[in-house]
Amino acid sequence: MKFIVHDTVSEMARILREPLERRPDALREMLAPIRGEIPMPGDIVDIHHGGGGFRVDAEDPRYLAALDRLASADVLGQVERELERASAALGHLKQADTLQVMFVLGNPDDEHLMTTAGGYFGMGGSPGWLYLLAWPDEHVIGRIAHCAVHEFHHNVRYTNVEWNPRTVTVGEHVIAEGLAEAFVRELSGPEAMGPWSSMVAGDAFDLAYERIMADFGLQGMMNTPAYVLGDSATRRFGQEPKGIPDMAGYAVGLRLVDRVMAETGKTAAELSGLPVAEIVTGQPGETKPDS
Numbered sequence: 516m517k518f519i520v521h522d523t524v525s526e527m528a529r530i531l532r533e534p535l536e537r538r539p540d541a542l543r544e545m546l547a548p549i550r551g552e553i554p555m556p557g558d559i560v561d562i563h564h565g566g567g568g569f570r571v572d573a574e575d576p577r578y579l580a581a582l583d584r585l586a587s588a589d590v591l592g593q594v595e596r597e598l599e600r601a602s603a604a605l606g607h608l609k610q611a612d613t614l615q616v617m618f619v620l621g622n623p624d625d626e627h628l629m630t631t632a633g634g635y636f637g638m639g640g641s642p643g644w645l646y647l648l649a650w651p652d653e654h655v656i657g658r659i660a661h662c663a664v665h666e667f668h669h670n671v672r673y674t675n676v677e678w679n680p681r682t683v684t685v686g687e688h689v690i691a692e693g694l695a696e697a698f699v700r701e702l703s704g705p706e707a708m709g710p711w712s713s714m715v716a717g718d719a720f721d722l723a724y725e726r727i728m729a730d731f732g733l734q735g736m737m738n739t740p741a742y743v744l745g746d747s748a749t750r751r752f753g754q755e756p757k758g759i760p761d762m763a764g765y766a767v768g769l770r771l772v773d774r775v776m777a778e779t780g781k782t783a784a785e786l787s788g789l790p791v792a793e794i795v796t797g798q799p800g801e802t803k804p805d806s
Contacts, residue, residue: 516602520595520616521548527620528582530571538571549617552641567628567636567648569620581620585651591618593660594647597703601664604702605671608788611643614670616663621650631747631761633710635659639666640673661699661707668695668787675788686731687791688739693768694794697776697783711765723763724770730757731795743768771795 523545530541539560543550546559560571569578585591594616602610621628621635628634628650635649635658645666649659669691678687696712715723727742741749743764746756775786775794786794 516610517613518595518598518602518616519613520591521618522591523618524582524585524591527569528579531569531578531582535572535574542571546617546619548615549641549644549646552644552646563619564622567621567625567632569622577623578620581623581651584656585620588651588656590651590656590659594618594663597660597664598667601667601698601702602671604698604784605668605787607784608671608675610671610674613643614645614667615643616645616647618647618649618659621648623650623652627747627751631745633714635662635709637662637666639669640678642670642674645670658707658709661703662709664699664702664707665695665709668698672787676790680736682734683736683739684731684791685727685733685739685742686795688736688743689727689731689764689768690771690791690794691768692743692765693770693772694783694787696765696769697772698787701783709765711762712769713766715760715763715766719760720763720766722758723760724767726757726759727764727767 526545530538530545533541542563543559546563550559564570564572569575598614598616623629628636628648634652634655635647637648638646645663647659647663647666649655649662651659672691672694676687693712696708699707699709723745730738730742733739733742737754740752741754741757742759743762745759745761745763747761749756749759772783772786772794775781776783
């Protein structure tokens with residue numbers, strides 16, 4: 516597989532040196548290659564701001580300093596090297612010929628990004644693309660490349676397992692997140708894992724586990740994120756919360772995957788190309804999508 520990691524660190528530095536009134540159009544130009552892959556209507560600048568991206572409508576001296584940290588640490592180089600390792604580890608599965616990667620600087624004043632998401636996240640479901648967004652503080656900067664691996668795992672999984680937005684289940688979405696985190700751990704150790712799978716524990720985990728398993732077979736991508744991302748993100752998306760703690764789907768998914776690996780002796784890489792029904796047996800029956 517060929518990886519094309521766009522040099523957005525240099526491009527964002529150029530944008531931030533433009534006069535303020537020119538920055539929105541400069542951002543649109545930078546994001547143009549991936550615009551068609553973002554399944555949301557509206558202005559890409561509004562989508563960018565709403566998703567926790569750096570502001571192009573206000574001056575902030577922290578931004579250029581953050582880009583300097585990213586360049587000094589060669590984070591984009593780290594991303595490419597980790598993706599190459601991940602591709603080799605998943606070499607038994609079908610992969611796209613080319614994968615493009617776009618990294619975007621986050622907004623350190625965005626509460627959802629910094630608190631609920633732990634300072635960084637990515638999207639790997641669009642064919643041919645990975646999207647990464649982060650505020651590179653000392654806790655995050657070394658994990659951005661591992662986040663790329665997490666998202667790459669999704670990309671490879673759904674090159675081999677069908678993701679139908681209408682029929683995908685809560686169980687598939689939860690297992691996908693658990694598998695991606697287990698794969699990151701398998702490739703680079705537990706310290707490489709994101710914070711998401713350890714954010715919920717104790718009674719909150721038990722509640723989440725019960726509610727997720729009760730609706731494990733619920734179909735439809737309009738339903739599944741509420742069970743994975745939890746109530747804060749669900750409200751942010753303008754949808755009805757399900758009483759799920761924030762990011763609980765990651766913890767539940769990892770627990771289920773760890774159990775399967777312990778019972779079968781299979782690795783996360785070996786499980787990665789299997790549909791959920793072959794990973795979690797005895798799962799609740801499917802329910803129809805909301806009409």
